[in-house]
Amino acid sequence: MAGINVPLQPVKHQYIITEKIEGLATDAPTIRDPDRRTYFKEEVGGLVMGGYEPNPQAWTTDLPGGDVPNDWEFRLFDDDYDHFEQHMARAIERVPALAHAGVKQMINGPESFTPDGNFILGAAPECSNMFVGAGFNAFGIASGGGAGWVLAQWVVDGEAPLDLWVVDIRRFSGLHRDRDWVRDRTLEAYGKHYTIGFPHEEYLSGRPRIVSPLYERLKTHRAVFGSKLGWERPNWFAPDGVEPEDIYSMGRQNWFGPVGDEHRHVREKVGIFDQSSFAKYEMAGTDALKALAWICANDVDKPVGRLTYTQLLNTRGGIEADLTVARLGESRFYIVTGTGFRTHDLSWIGDHIEQGLDTTLKDVTEDFGTLSLMGPCARDVLSAVTDADVSNTAFPFGHAREVGIAGHTVRALRVTYVGELGWELHVPIAATGEIFDALMAAGKKHDIRPVGYRALESLRLEKGYRAWGSDITPNDTPQEAGLGWAVKLRKNTDFVGRRALEKVAAKPLAKRFAGFTVADPEIVLLGRETILRNGEAVGYLTSGGYGYTVEKNIGYGYVRNADGVSDDFLASGDYELVVAMERTPAKIHLEPMYDPAGEKIRA
Template sequence: MADFPTQAQIVIVGGGIIGASTAYHLAKLGLKDVVLLERHKLTSGSTFHAAGLVGQLRSNANITQLLGESVKLYQTLEQETGLATGWKMNGGLRLACTQERWTEVKRQATTARSFGLEMHLLSPQEAQDLWPLMDVSDVIGAAFLPTDGQANPSDITGSLAKGARMHGARILEDTEVTGFRIANGRVTTVETDRGPIACEIVVNCAGQWARKVGRMAGVNVPLVSVEHQYMITDRIEGVTSTLPTLRDPDRLTYYKEEVGGLVMGGYEPNPIAWGLDGFPKGFNFQLLQSNFDHFEQLMELALGRVPALETAGVKELINGPESFTPDGNFILGQAPELTGFFVGAGFNAFGIASGGGAGKALAEWIAGGRAPYDLAPVDILRFGRNHQDVAWVRERTLEAYGKHYTIAWPHEEHASGRPLRRSPLYDRLRAQGAVFGEKLGWERPNWFAQPGEEARDRYTFGRPNWTDAVAREHAAVREAVGLFDQTSFAKFRMVGRDAEAALSWLSAADLAYAPGTITVAPMLNARGGVECDLTAVRVAPDDYYLVAGTGAATKDFDWLRRNTPQGLDAHLIDVSSAYGVLSLMGPNARRTLERVCSDDVSNDGFPFARAKRINVAGAPTLALRVTYVGELGFELHLPVEFTATVYDALMAAGADLGIANAGYRAIETLRLEKGYWASGSDVGPDHTPFEAGFGWAVALGKTADFLGRDALRAAQGQRLKKRLAGFTVDDPSIVLLGRETIYRNGERVGWLSSGGFGHTLGKPIGYGYVRQPEGGLDEAFVLSGAYELDVATVRVPATVHLAPLYDPEMRRMLA
């Protein structure tokens, strides 16, 4: 036991590629007091049986960047450590065999160019020239990414482990974590079967055991194990060491070269969960029994692509369980339940592709106290209450696994585990044709079908089947009045004697106003980036009501709680489930409200950006005079038990005023026209308020200091490196979804962060950042020049805007 450490600054649990990469990068950053614990031997969990394909393209620029960091590392790691990694940059092919898939691939090519990733579109013959063994008779086209590749998972992990040791980290095998000691909201000691280790930070990289390890500390890690099979063949004539990796999503399969033969695996639509009752003790370097019957469906699809497989010898059918998550993205970041407890797990069978970059990002996160860049799609804070139940997580995860190679349709919704969280209006709205979407377990009406219309989404890259329905709802809000059920909003209260002081530090806005004031309250990180986009209502001197987006519930609560200065009498409470929210929007909103409310809701009695306690149809209501659609609006927050009563009263009161149910897709088309940003897509931690165009919400001169103020003061008056702008296209048939490349005078300057259609304008609308890192830019630069948008590899002329597209002299909003 003499060599066993009794304390360390950082303890990493798990010796797969993610744990080894995190240890390597932490040590390279100069954090020498790092100990990695592996219950058996390095790679003995799932890393040793990983297929080893390394692809980079994802739908998010920062995740693509993270995967690119893996490639950069794998290119140099062997030279640094002297241990082979098996890395080959032999490129990656992706096939398209239907017109819909070809559209998806062309949109992916646009995304790749937006993010600076090289990707070429090929004809079937050009693809076959790179991969001669395949039959291309059904192929329409292909994409080739020359910087993709493949690696040997065990070798890369061994090389990372050696690099970690070279830089001062310690690695202890045959050391099982048995529990944690926790004090004052953080882990103080890791208990092992060899003794305790006192520490400051724990990093849970335990792979498919990460949920079990997290549970020991009271941390929820939403992942489950799924069987994943691939076949290894004997040598096949014509298979060379330079053969690119191949993904054939229409046939659900992937391929890579291995010792002159092929590895072929895939993602079947009927996956098999594993470990439902826990994992067998001593499950190390073990595989599951090969399931040839289940693999047959993939084999039949593969034979049509690679006829040589019919006569090839089969060395082995590998069946290894791997960890998968409910949304198909991996999990990084600090757990909301504890301080100093980080997670790097749930890699959905692309842990080798992610390993280098994920370990680097996680190490920088730990060392710097914040994510190095916006990693929201993989942040553990994206999960919520619905992810606490493992049965629900498993059901959703199996659906996500089955969709791994299906077309990623725009606006696609999951079907599993629904309905779960429902507003009191769910049944009423469903009976009236509501087609629901789901976010963080909440059922939310996306649009409403009229009698005779099919009340379901039909997915397409073209004009969706719900376009006319959303246009009706859009018109109702513009011309009459629409009623939205937004009960799913995240809602918090900050209460206590020092509530104002706490929020004054947390927010860049001035919140020292009298009760009844509503403030757009951006909350920034130390770099000046927007971490939270909240609406703050001061309801009393010691009480603030805070409203956030549905999907931000965990993230925003965590940010507020962690960054509230210690010692203040300020207490954060999540009241999301206590209140229903009905948003009454449109020029007839006031007339409708007046019919069920005796309080003064006139413009003089209830001006814009004010909150007022009123009674609506007998319900005590906190009414907010705000809008996200560019029209006169009232957000009605009321105890949840009154929601149905007030809804019925409003619908009856507005019947002759043109009132209509409206859903979230209409909110999107309306906000696009009005130029309101979408938090999480248009605005996030990598964007300052100045860059996002709402510097007006920042009170740099307020008396109270606030988080991010120094960064904003340093940036004030300087030329921006990027600026959020709006874009319209005159051709109404063009479909903007986001990630389309922005060209200015023929030069690539950015990509759209969101896109859609404005039914009042009759035009496609998108928003995105115009970037000019060298020399910076100003509004004159943005507004000059000729713009084009690359839509599925076709450039279309676009007009740039910095002012709202729909703004009839604020007539309706301020009426």
């Protein structure tokens, strides 16, 4: 009724309650058997048994939008033993007594599930001062206390009290207004409830949904696509003789070798990344600079044509967003952020524009495709397709220019997330294919090739670039994350989070971001591995992967110590990582592992 989109799908969930089972203790533990997709708990001397089947049944109605009737409370569906038989057969394998136990009652009711299996909390982007707590995916009782606390604190403070990104309602977008898409994706998420969670696993339902103009072209290059907020994005490219699909495992997956080739190609030659899914906004108006100066932690008051990498902070000094701002004119700015943060970052910026200011904020994501041209030969390729001077003198790092390519005006941003010479080319969306073709033709003599997101991840790990949502979150301050250089504390300008940062500036940091390498080639780092210092747990990895140039496994995480984490404290410890329950020696790094001086990107 308030116009808020809460992407939920009711699913028919069944369980049985048995008669009393002789010998069953009243304090028997709750048991899950994921291999058989079932769960058990004691109830009045009997068992409750249910499960999560791979072929769940959505509840849809013939009401407008398939909505649940308003008078549905305390009602159930008819028993469906045919559908439940798959659980019963497998449960008896685990608990043979069920074969002889009488069934007192079957419960078949609707449970609220979401497209990614996480519940929904937070301030709705469509309506100010409206908060949502919904979609608990059968974990409402278990999560209710914590969810109630954080939601109440959110209402009081106007911001989340800790990092709640995985359940934040602003992780969704306009895509999630499609009830059919939400239904199909939610049923897939429900079916994964008890399956093995393989690393890098992709959802399959509702795809392809949003494609860039390069989708068909990249398919001819044998692209293997992943999906992010509905966008199809190339994860890697399969060489001839390799099946162009992911084969999941807990060890090295089938794309490990091909991604290494893509990684080396960017380090040695030149590659193109299709990053058209980037979220993009424009802010304009006589007060646009004033608005951004308050919202951004870094100094955006730079000459026209300059870029600013900045964080957006909460009142605790935690990092709520991490993005790039290009000044296109005296009162006009272009903001670029990650694909998945489109709704969140736009809402955060909009919510923090002071009332009465002359400024407009517009989402222009679909107006521009984005081609990232990266590698030592990037300038050679770019200069061959434009008359603009792209020399280091005329077009230094951290600048933005409008250049002509293939008859189109392109916003060229000299910035990188891979640690090499390169440009993000923001092109008119309809011209993306034409400009891609021109770059590929001009780069043929340099052996140019398209490159995917998995190579991007390995390249950024070597360079030590942070990823919001994992390495940096609302729980982490820029100083703790090693990003204090991107904060304008020395400038006499107020901004959101400044007071919190000033309070902790004179105190020793209780945690600090650091890199780690593991030489053992059999180890696979993913993130969340425990960090040990002198045998004691001091933190965990926030991200992990493999660096093909340094030829080592790379992980990043925060080292914690209540008495302070100094350089000496970090350097003096002996480190290990706990990987799959086994300790493995690790080396700590306080500087980027690749080109620490940044000479490559400023070439």
